[in-house]
Amino acid sequence: MKYDTVIGLEVHCELKTQTKCFCGCKNNFGDEPNSNCCPVCLGFPGALPVLNKKAVEYAVIAGLAFNCSINNESVFERKNYFYPDLSKAYQISQLEKPLCVNGYVEINVDGKPKKIRLNRIHLEEDAGKLIHDGIGGTVVDYNRGGVPLIEIVTEPDISSAEEAVAFLEALKNTIAYTGISDVKMEEGSLRCDVNLSVKPSDSVVLGTRTEMKNLNSFKAVYRAINYEQKRQIEEIEDGHKIVQETLRWDDNIGESKSMRSKEDSQDYRYFPDPDLLPVYISNEQIESLKNSIPKLPSELKQIYLGYGLSDYDASLLVESKAISDYFNEVLSYVNEPKIVANFIINEVLRKLKECNENKMKAQELSELVTLVAKKEISATAGKQVFEKMWETGKSANVLVEELGLKQVNNDDELLSYVVAAIQNNPQSVADYKSGKLSAIGFLVGQVMKASKGKANPQKVNEMLKAELEK
Ligand SMILES: [Zn+2]
Structure with missing residues:
Protein backbone atom coordinates (compact mmCIF):
# COMPACT_ATOMS: atom_id res chain seq x y z
CA MET A 1 0.00 0.00 0.00
CA LYS A 2 1.11 3.59 -0.59
CA TYR A 3 1.37 5.89 2.41
CA ASP A 4 1.54 9.65 2.88
CA THR A 5 3.61 11.15 5.65
CA VAL A 6 2.16 14.18 7.43
CA ILE A 7 4.60 16.29 9.42
CA GLY A 8 4.23 19.39 11.55
CA LEU A 9 7.18 21.08 13.23
CA GLU A 10 7.51 23.08 16.42
CA VAL A 11 10.68 25.11 16.36
CA HIS A 12 12.06 26.79 19.47
CA CYS A 13 14.36 29.70 18.90
CA GLU A 14 16.11 31.63 21.69
CA LEU A 15 16.08 35.40 21.25
CA LYS A 16 19.33 37.35 21.47
CA THR A 17 18.19 39.90 24.05
CA GLN A 18 20.59 41.34 26.65
CA THR A 19 18.44 40.14 29.55
CA LYS A 20 15.91 37.40 30.22
CA CYS A 21 12.21 37.54 29.35
CA PHE A 22 10.76 38.53 32.73
CA CYS A 23 13.72 39.68 34.88
CA GLY A 24 16.99 41.58 34.57
CA CYS A 25 19.30 38.53 34.62
CA LYS A 26 21.84 38.32 31.81
CA ASN A 27 20.93 36.22 28.78
CA ASN A 28 24.34 34.80 28.02
CA PHE A 29 25.31 31.32 26.85
CA GLY A 30 28.30 29.64 28.48
CA ASP A 31 28.49 31.58 31.75
CA GLU A 32 29.31 29.91 35.08
CA PRO A 33 26.32 27.62 35.90
CA ASN A 34 23.58 29.23 38.01
CA SER A 35 25.30 32.62 37.95
CA ASN A 36 22.52 34.37 35.98
CA CYS A 37 19.55 33.66 38.26
CA CYS A 38 17.31 35.63 40.59
CA PRO A 39 14.10 35.13 42.62
CA VAL A 40 11.98 35.95 39.54
CA CYS A 41 13.43 33.44 37.09
CA LEU A 42 13.76 30.81 39.82
CA GLY A 43 10.12 31.37 40.79
CA PHE A 44 10.49 32.25 44.46
CA PRO A 45 7.14 32.93 46.14
CA GLY A 46 6.07 36.54 45.77
CA ALA A 47 8.59 37.45 43.05
CA LEU A 48 6.97 39.42 40.22
CA PRO A 49 7.84 39.14 36.52
CA VAL A 50 8.34 42.25 34.36
CA LEU A 51 8.04 41.72 30.61
CA ASN A 52 11.12 42.49 28.49
CA LYS A 53 10.01 44.89 25.73
CA LYS A 54 12.83 43.82 23.42
CA ALA A 55 11.68 40.19 23.58
CA VAL A 56 8.20 41.22 22.41
CA GLU A 57 9.67 43.32 19.61
CA TYR A 58 11.89 40.46 18.45
CA ALA A 59 8.95 38.04 18.44
CA VAL A 60 6.92 40.51 16.37
CA ILE A 61 9.84 40.90 13.95
CA ALA A 62 9.90 37.11 13.54
CA GLY A 63 6.17 37.17 12.82
CA LEU A 64 6.56 39.91 10.21
CA ALA A 65 9.52 38.16 8.57
CA PHE A 66 7.34 35.06 8.15
CA ASN A 67 4.28 36.85 6.84
CA CYS A 68 2.18 36.49 10.01
CA SER A 69 -0.63 38.69 11.25
CA ILE A 70 0.31 40.38 14.52
CA ASN A 71 -2.34 40.37 17.23
CA ASN A 72 -2.81 43.84 18.73
CA GLU A 73 -3.66 42.17 22.00
CA SER A 74 -1.97 39.05 23.32
CA VAL A 75 -1.93 37.28 26.66
CA PHE A 76 0.64 35.33 28.68
CA GLU A 77 -0.46 32.10 30.27
CA ARG A 78 1.01 29.68 32.74
CA LYS A 79 1.70 26.21 31.43
CA ASN A 80 1.84 24.04 34.53
CA TYR A 81 4.03 20.99 34.79
CA PHE A 82 6.73 19.69 37.07
CA TYR A 83 10.18 18.88 35.83
CA PRO A 84 13.53 19.40 37.58
CA ASP A 85 14.70 21.94 34.97
CA LEU A 86 11.67 24.13 35.75
CA SER A 87 12.01 25.41 39.30
CA LYS A 88 8.76 27.42 39.10
CA ALA A 89 6.73 24.32 38.15
CA TYR A 90 5.14 26.41 35.42
CA GLN A 91 6.37 28.05 32.26
CA ILE A 92 5.12 31.43 31.12
CA SER A 93 3.88 30.88 27.58
CA GLN A 94 1.01 31.81 25.28
CA LEU A 95 -1.90 29.63 24.19
CA GLU A 96 -5.18 31.41 23.39
CA LYS A 97 -3.83 34.75 22.17
CA PRO A 98 -0.30 34.41 20.79
CA LEU A 99 1.60 37.41 19.37
CA CYS A 100 1.67 36.19 15.77
CA VAL A 101 -0.68 33.97 13.72
CA ASN A 102 -1.10 32.60 10.19
CA GLY A 103 2.21 33.07 8.43
CA TYR A 104 4.08 30.98 5.91
CA VAL A 105 7.58 30.03 4.82
CA GLU A 106 8.43 29.33 1.20
CA ILE A 107 10.65 26.37 0.45
CA ASN A 108 11.98 24.82 -2.72
CA VAL A 109 12.69 21.10 -2.98
CA ASP A 110 13.93 19.68 -6.30
CA GLY A 111 12.84 22.85 -8.08
CA LYS A 112 9.30 22.61 -6.69
CA PRO A 113 8.27 25.67 -4.68
CA LYS A 114 5.93 25.07 -1.75
CA LYS A 115 4.42 27.21 0.98
CA ILE A 116 4.55 25.77 4.48
CA ARG A 117 1.85 27.52 6.53
CA LEU A 118 2.57 28.65 10.06
CA ASN A 119 -0.15 28.30 12.64
CA ARG A 120 1.45 30.72 15.09
CA ILE A 121 4.55 32.21 16.63
CA HIS A 122 4.33 32.80 20.35
CA LEU A 123 6.66 34.13 23.02
CA GLU A 124 7.58 32.07 26.07
CA GLU A 125 10.45 31.47 28.46
CA ASP A 126 13.00 28.69 28.24
CA ALA A 127 13.54 26.12 30.98
CA GLY A 128 16.85 25.39 32.71
CA LYS A 129 19.20 22.72 31.53
CA LEU A 130 19.79 19.28 33.02
CA ILE A 131 23.32 18.01 32.63
CA HIS A 132 23.78 14.27 33.03
CA ASP A 133 27.27 13.47 34.22
CA GLY A 134 27.31 10.04 32.59
CA ILE A 135 27.88 8.10 35.85
CA GLY A 136 24.31 8.24 37.11
CA GLY A 137 24.20 11.78 38.49
CA THR A 138 22.41 14.83 37.12
CA VAL A 139 22.97 18.51 37.87
CA VAL A 140 20.90 21.48 36.78
CA ASP A 141 21.92 24.88 35.41
CA TYR A 142 19.14 27.48 35.70
CA ASN A 143 20.98 30.13 33.65
CA ARG A 144 18.79 29.24 30.67
CA GLY A 145 15.59 29.37 32.72
CA GLY A 146 13.66 32.49 31.72
CA VAL A 147 15.57 33.15 28.49
CA PRO A 148 13.09 34.45 25.88
CA LEU A 149 12.10 31.94 23.29
CA ILE A 150 9.80 32.00 20.32
CA GLU A 151 7.95 28.86 19.38
CA ILE A 152 7.17 28.62 15.69
CA VAL A 153 4.41 26.10 14.99
CA THR A 154 3.68 24.92 11.44
CA GLU A 155 0.52 23.46 10.00
CA PRO A 156 0.97 19.78 9.03
CA ASP A 157 2.06 20.78 5.53
CA ILE A 158 5.41 18.98 5.41
CA SER A 159 5.49 15.60 3.72
CA SER A 160 9.11 14.40 3.77
CA ALA A 161 12.42 14.66 5.58
CA GLU A 162 13.77 16.71 2.63
CA GLU A 163 10.97 19.25 2.98
CA ALA A 164 11.48 19.45 6.74
CA VAL A 165 15.17 20.23 6.31
CA ALA A 166 14.47 22.77 3.54
CA PHE A 167 11.95 24.45 5.84
CA LEU A 168 14.42 24.59 8.74
CA GLU A 169 17.17 25.95 6.51
CA ALA A 170 14.92 28.71 5.19
CA LEU A 171 13.70 29.49 8.70
CA LYS A 172 17.18 29.59 10.19
CA ASN A 173 18.55 31.74 7.38
CA THR A 174 15.74 34.29 7.56
CA ILE A 175 16.02 34.54 11.37
CA ALA A 176 19.77 35.06 11.03
CA TYR A 177 19.10 37.99 8.64
CA THR A 178 16.69 39.63 11.10
CA GLY A 179 19.36 39.48 13.83
CA ILE A 180 16.89 38.46 16.58
CA SER A 181 18.72 35.20 17.35
CA ASP A 182 22.12 33.70 16.71
CA VAL A 183 20.32 30.45 15.64
CA LYS A 184 23.20 28.29 16.83
CA MET A 185 21.84 24.76 16.87
CA GLU A 186 25.00 23.48 18.57
CA GLU A 187 24.36 25.84 21.51
CA GLY A 188 20.69 24.93 21.63
CA SER A 189 19.39 28.31 20.50
CA LEU A 190 17.44 26.58 17.71
CA ARG A 191 15.70 23.29 18.51
CA CYS A 192 12.98 21.36 16.81
CA ASP A 193 10.19 18.92 17.74
CA VAL A 194 8.68 16.76 15.00
CA ASN A 195 5.02 15.68 14.95
CA LEU A 196 4.57 12.87 12.48
CA SER A 197 1.83 10.53 11.34
CA VAL A 198 1.29 8.35 8.29
CA LYS A 199 -1.90 7.45 6.47
CA PRO A 200 -2.82 5.39 3.40
CA SER A 201 -2.59 7.71 0.37
CA ASP A 202 -6.25 7.14 -0.54
CA SER A 203 -7.50 8.01 2.98
CA VAL A 204 -8.53 11.49 4.09
CA VAL A 205 -8.38 10.59 7.79
CA LEU A 206 -5.14 11.55 9.50
CA GLY A 207 -3.24 8.82 11.33
CA THR A 208 -2.25 8.93 15.02
CA ARG A 209 0.76 11.16 15.49
CA THR A 210 3.85 10.84 17.62
CA GLU A 211 6.10 13.65 18.74
CA MET A 212 9.88 13.53 18.71
CA LYS A 213 11.51 16.03 21.06
CA ASN A 214 14.44 18.41 20.93
CA LEU A 215 16.20 17.50 17.73
CA ASN A 216 19.21 19.76 17.54
CA SER A 217 20.72 19.27 14.12
CA PHE A 218 19.32 19.16 10.58
CA LYS A 219 20.86 15.73 10.19
CA ALA A 220 19.07 14.46 13.31
CA VAL A 221 15.75 15.82 11.98
CA TYR A 222 16.31 14.14 8.64
CA ARG A 223 17.24 10.78 10.13
CA ALA A 224 14.53 10.86 12.80
CA ILE A 225 11.78 11.53 10.25
CA ASN A 226 12.91 8.73 7.95
CA TYR A 227 13.15 6.34 10.89
CA GLU A 228 9.77 7.25 12.35
CA GLN A 229 7.81 7.10 9.09
CA LYS A 230 9.25 3.66 8.37
CA ARG A 231 8.49 2.50 11.92
CA GLN A 232 4.87 3.67 11.77
CA ILE A 233 4.24 2.06 8.38
CA GLU A 234 5.66 -1.22 9.65
CA GLU A 235 3.46 -1.08 12.78
CA ILE A 236 0.35 -0.50 10.65
CA GLU A 237 1.23 -3.27 8.19
CA ASP A 238 1.74 -5.65 11.13
CA GLY A 239 -1.80 -4.84 12.25
CA HIS A 240 -0.78 -2.74 15.27
CA LYS A 241 -2.19 0.63 16.31
CA ILE A 242 0.08 3.68 16.56
CA VAL A 243 0.18 4.95 20.13
CA GLN A 244 0.07 8.70 20.62
CA GLU A 245 3.28 9.31 22.53
CA THR A 246 6.34 11.46 22.97
CA LEU A 247 9.57 9.95 21.74
CA ARG A 248 13.17 10.83 22.32
CA TRP A 249 15.39 10.53 19.28
CA ASP A 250 18.80 9.05 20.01
CA ASP A 251 21.05 10.25 17.21
CA ASN A 252 23.93 8.02 18.32
CA ILE A 253 22.08 4.75 17.79
CA GLY A 254 19.65 6.11 15.16
CA GLU A 255 16.48 5.07 16.99
CA SER A 256 13.64 6.73 18.86
CA LYS A 257 12.59 5.65 22.36
CA SER A 258 9.30 6.25 24.13
CA MET A 259 9.49 8.99 26.81
CA ARG A 260 5.88 9.28 27.92
CA SER A 261 2.36 9.23 26.57
CA LYS A 262 1.67 12.46 24.73
CA GLU A 263 0.00 15.27 26.67
CA ASP A 264 -2.73 17.52 25.31
CA SER A 265 -2.98 21.17 26.22
CA GLN A 266 -5.63 20.49 28.87
CA ASP A 267 -3.08 18.42 30.79
CA TYR A 268 -1.09 21.59 31.39
CA ARG A 269 -3.95 23.49 33.06
CA TYR A 270 -3.18 26.69 31.18
CA PHE A 271 -4.55 29.88 32.71
CA PRO A 272 -3.73 33.57 32.18
CA ASP A 273 -0.73 34.59 34.30
CA PRO A 274 -2.23 36.84 37.01
CA ASP A 275 1.13 38.66 37.40
CA LEU A 276 1.27 39.86 33.80
CA LEU A 277 -1.03 42.27 32.00
CA PRO A 278 -2.13 41.62 28.44
CA VAL A 279 0.25 43.05 25.84
CA TYR A 280 -1.09 45.75 23.53
CA ILE A 281 0.76 46.61 20.34
CA SER A 282 -0.49 49.41 18.12
CA ASN A 283 -0.46 49.27 14.34
CA GLU A 284 2.04 52.16 14.39
CA GLN A 285 4.39 50.10 16.55
CA ILE A 286 4.03 47.14 14.21
CA GLU A 287 4.71 49.37 11.20
CA SER A 288 7.82 50.81 12.80
CA LEU A 289 9.14 47.33 13.64
CA LYS A 290 8.45 46.30 10.05
CA ASN A 291 10.58 49.19 8.82
CA SER A 292 13.42 48.19 11.15
CA ILE A 293 13.85 44.74 9.55
CA PRO A 294 16.95 44.50 7.33
CA GLY A 404 53.77 39.44 -15.12
CA LEU A 405 50.10 38.80 -15.83
CA LYS A 406 49.16 42.10 -17.40
CA GLN A 407 47.04 41.26 -20.40
CA VAL A 408 48.56 41.96 -23.79
CA ASN A 409 46.35 44.43 -25.61
CA ASN A 410 49.10 45.71 -27.85
CA ASP A 411 47.99 45.07 -31.46
CA ASP A 412 51.44 44.49 -32.94
CA GLU A 413 52.39 41.96 -30.31
CA LEU A 414 49.04 40.17 -30.60
CA LEU A 415 49.27 40.11 -34.38
CA SER A 416 52.64 38.35 -34.25
CA TYR A 417 51.09 35.59 -32.12
CA VAL A 418 48.08 35.36 -34.44
CA VAL A 419 50.17 35.08 -37.57
CA ALA A 420 52.37 32.43 -35.95
CA ALA A 421 49.31 30.40 -34.90
CA ILE A 422 47.96 30.48 -38.47
CA GLN A 423 51.31 29.46 -39.97
CA ASN A 424 51.89 26.60 -37.55
CA ASN A 425 48.41 25.05 -37.77
CA PRO A 426 47.45 24.58 -41.42
CA GLN A 427 44.96 21.81 -40.61
CA SER A 428 42.88 24.09 -38.32
CA VAL A 429 43.05 26.85 -40.92
CA ALA A 430 41.81 24.44 -43.60
CA ASP A 431 39.00 23.24 -41.31
CA TYR A 432 37.92 26.81 -40.63
CA LYS A 433 37.96 27.73 -44.30
CA SER A 434 35.89 24.63 -45.17
CA GLY A 435 33.17 25.89 -42.83
CA LYS A 436 34.10 24.24 -39.53
CA LEU A 437 34.04 27.54 -37.66
CA SER A 438 34.72 25.95 -34.28
CA ALA A 439 38.29 25.30 -35.43
CA ILE A 440 39.04 28.89 -34.46
CA GLY A 441 38.83 27.85 -30.80
CA PHE A 442 41.95 25.76 -31.20
CA LEU A 443 43.81 28.68 -32.77
CA VAL A 444 42.76 31.02 -29.95
CA GLY A 445 44.09 28.40 -27.54
CA GLN A 446 47.45 28.37 -29.35
CA VAL A 447 47.74 32.16 -29.10
CA MET A 448 46.84 32.08 -25.40
CA LYS A 449 49.48 29.42 -24.87
CA ALA A 450 52.15 31.33 -26.76
CA SER A 451 51.34 34.50 -24.79
CA LYS A 452 51.38 32.56 -21.50
CA GLY A 453 47.72 33.38 -20.95
CA LYS A 454 48.28 37.11 -21.23
CA ALA A 455 46.59 37.77 -24.57
CA ASN A 456 43.11 39.25 -24.49
CA PRO A 457 41.09 36.29 -25.83
CA GLN A 458 38.29 38.40 -27.23
CA LYS A 459 40.70 40.51 -29.20
CA VAL A 460 42.60 37.42 -30.37
CA ASN A 461 39.36 35.96 -31.64
CA GLU A 462 38.57 39.07 -33.66
CA MET A 463 42.10 39.33 -35.10
CA LEU A 464 42.17 35.65 -36.08
CA LYS A 465 38.86 36.01 -37.92
CA ALA A 466 40.13 39.07 -39.74
CA GLU A 467 43.39 37.30 -40.73
CA LEU A 468 41.65 34.11 -41.83
CA GLU A 469 39.19 35.95 -43.98
CA LYS A 470 41.83 37.96 -45.78
ZN1 LIG B 1 16.32 36.32 36.87
Missing part, protein backbone atom coordinates in the same frame (compact mmCIF):
# COMPACT_ATOMS: atom_id res chain seq x y z
CA LYS A 295 16.50 43.16 3.81
CA LEU A 296 15.58 39.47 4.00
CA PRO A 297 16.97 36.75 1.73
CA SER A 298 13.87 36.65 -0.47
CA GLU A 299 14.08 40.42 -1.13
CA LEU A 300 17.83 40.37 -1.69
CA LYS A 301 17.45 37.53 -4.16
CA GLN A 302 15.05 39.63 -6.25
CA ILE A 303 17.57 42.49 -6.23
CA TYR A 304 20.36 40.17 -7.34
CA LEU A 305 18.22 38.74 -10.13
CA GLY A 306 17.75 42.36 -11.20
CA TYR A 307 21.55 42.62 -11.54
CA GLY A 308 21.32 39.88 -14.15
CA LEU A 309 22.56 37.03 -11.93
CA SER A 310 21.18 33.55 -12.48
CA ASP A 311 18.62 32.13 -10.06
CA TYR A 312 21.20 29.62 -8.87
CA ASP A 313 23.88 32.24 -8.19
CA ALA A 314 21.44 34.62 -6.48
CA SER A 315 20.22 31.78 -4.24
CA LEU A 316 23.77 30.84 -3.27
CA LEU A 317 24.64 34.41 -2.31
CA VAL A 318 21.66 34.77 0.04
CA GLU A 319 22.25 31.46 1.80
CA SER A 320 24.29 33.29 4.41
CA LYS A 321 24.03 36.83 5.69
CA ALA A 322 27.81 37.07 5.99
CA ILE A 323 28.16 36.30 2.27
CA SER A 324 25.43 38.62 1.00
CA ASP A 325 26.78 41.42 3.23
CA TYR A 326 30.20 40.79 1.72
CA PHE A 327 28.81 40.78 -1.81
CA ASN A 328 27.04 44.09 -1.16
CA GLU A 329 30.19 45.57 0.31
CA VAL A 330 32.35 44.61 -2.69
CA LEU A 331 29.68 46.10 -4.97
CA SER A 332 29.91 49.37 -3.03
CA TYR A 333 33.50 49.66 -4.37
CA VAL A 334 33.02 48.28 -7.86
CA ASN A 335 29.75 47.99 -9.72
CA GLU A 336 30.36 44.71 -11.55
CA PRO A 337 27.81 42.31 -10.02
CA LYS A 338 28.47 39.38 -12.34
CA ILE A 339 32.24 39.37 -11.97
CA VAL A 340 32.00 39.88 -8.21
CA ALA A 341 29.43 37.07 -7.90
CA ASN A 342 31.70 34.74 -9.89
CA PHE A 343 34.67 35.44 -7.64
CA ILE A 344 32.62 34.94 -4.48
CA ILE A 345 30.87 31.77 -5.63
CA ASN A 346 33.84 30.09 -7.31
CA GLU A 347 36.73 31.30 -5.20
CA VAL A 348 35.68 32.74 -1.84
CA LEU A 349 33.09 30.06 -1.00
CA ARG A 350 35.54 27.35 -2.05
CA LYS A 351 38.20 28.81 0.23
CA LEU A 352 35.74 29.15 3.10
CA LYS A 353 35.10 25.42 2.93
CA GLU A 354 38.79 24.87 3.74
CA CYS A 355 39.10 27.52 6.44
CA ASN A 356 36.33 29.45 8.12
CA GLU A 357 37.91 32.87 8.00
CA ASN A 358 37.44 35.14 5.01
CA LYS A 359 40.93 36.50 4.40
CA MET A 360 39.93 38.70 1.47
CA LYS A 361 38.71 42.14 2.46
CA ALA A 362 35.92 43.50 0.30
CA GLN A 363 38.03 46.40 -0.91
CA GLU A 364 40.91 44.08 -1.88
CA LEU A 365 38.61 41.87 -3.92
CA SER A 366 37.15 44.96 -5.59
CA GLU A 367 40.64 45.90 -6.88
CA LEU A 368 41.03 42.49 -8.47
CA VAL A 369 37.54 42.70 -9.97
CA THR A 370 38.39 46.10 -11.44
CA LEU A 371 41.45 44.67 -13.22
CA VAL A 372 39.36 41.86 -14.74
CA ALA A 373 36.51 44.21 -15.66
CA LYS A 374 38.91 46.58 -17.43
CA LYS A 375 40.45 43.57 -19.20
CA GLU A 376 43.86 44.41 -17.81
CA ILE A 377 44.12 40.75 -16.85
CA SER A 378 42.21 37.76 -18.19
CA ALA A 379 39.63 35.87 -16.13
CA THR A 380 42.05 32.94 -15.88
CA ALA A 381 44.80 35.21 -14.62
CA GLY A 382 42.27 36.67 -12.19
CA LYS A 383 41.86 33.28 -10.54
CA GLN A 384 45.61 32.91 -10.26
CA VAL A 385 45.93 36.35 -8.65
CA PHE A 386 43.07 35.57 -6.26
CA GLU A 387 44.87 32.45 -5.08
CA LYS A 388 48.08 34.40 -4.42
CA MET A 389 46.22 37.25 -2.71
CA TRP A 390 44.60 34.76 -0.34
CA GLU A 391 47.98 33.15 0.35
CA THR A 392 50.20 36.20 0.67
CA GLY A 393 47.84 39.06 1.54
CA LYS A 394 49.45 41.17 -1.23
CA SER A 395 47.31 43.49 -3.31
CA ALA A 396 46.02 42.57 -6.75
CA ASN A 397 48.01 45.32 -8.49
CA VAL A 398 51.30 44.28 -6.89
CA LEU A 399 50.74 40.62 -7.76
CA VAL A 400 49.81 41.33 -11.37
CA GLU A 401 53.18 43.11 -11.74
CA GLU A 402 55.11 40.43 -9.86
CA LEU A 403 53.60 37.57 -11.81
